[in-house]
Amino acid sequence: MYSIRMHASRQGAHLSGAERLGGRQDLESLAAALLRRALEHPRGEAEQIVxxxxxLPAEAxxxxxxxxxxxxxxxxxxxGRQAALRLLVAAGVREVAASLAIEALAQGASPTGGNMRGAMLVDADSGERLEPDRARGVRASRMDLAPGAELQLRLRLAERGLDNPHVREALVLAAKVLSAPGVVAELCWSDDPDYTAGYVATPFGGYQRMPHLKPAGEERGGRAFFIRRAGLDLPALIDYLEHAALLITEVGRING
Ligand code: PML
Ligand code: MG
Ligand code: MG
Ligand code: MG
Structure with a gap:
């Protein structure tokens, strides 16, 4: 199996990223699809596409x-943001930490006020930012749907009018984040100006989406991963999020 990842930027600023896992025979078509996506992104023309x-060894x-x-x-x-705050608090994130993260995403979470390529890592108790690189953040990576699971997911989402790449990819990313030790919750809203939805994902509540977490036209968005630090090996968690490969073989319920 192979991991294939795309990152597009302009003047050093993050524009878009996406990734897939696939067999050798899939690589050409996956590469073409990721390249097209980088070129057609609604946030603008890429200057650099990597x-x-x-x-990946099969056993990994x-x-x-x-x-x-x-x-x-x-x-x-x-x-939407009130609902997100409530869900985060119910999942064990202190209100101060949840509010700080919502405000950071609303203001643009990178030091320059732009979007980060990865996520903020937020201490669920204090709200302290723990990602080593504040501009880049921590990017959950190396995950995808197995072909059978993808088909099943698309059918279930289509019944609810939700079969779009934002939802599919966010569900897969949330699955990886929730599988990591020490993660209490994830908060996300899109950085695409024409997509206002976002979600809170938690181990017990699942993926709870809100159609509006930002006003239309707004480009500021991104992700926060809330973690409980007690007993946690932070470098190992970051390594897991960025490098451990996860192939989704089982689809959850789509309640609409
Ligand atoms: C993104 O595509 O930028 C993130 C979208 C998160 C929300 C997806 C949804 O459930 O509609
Ligand atoms: Mg994205
Ligand atoms: Mg696949
Ligand atoms: Mg985006």
């Missing part, structure tokens, strides 16, 4: 399950 292909690929998906009805992004 494609990385890496062989773990298998996993997607979280169950539920959509919460919210009228606008303010209600």
């Amino acid at each position: 494609l990385t292909v890496e062989a 690929v773990a298998s996993g399950r997607l979280p169950d998906l539920t959509t919460l009805c919210v009228a606008d992004y303010r209600q």
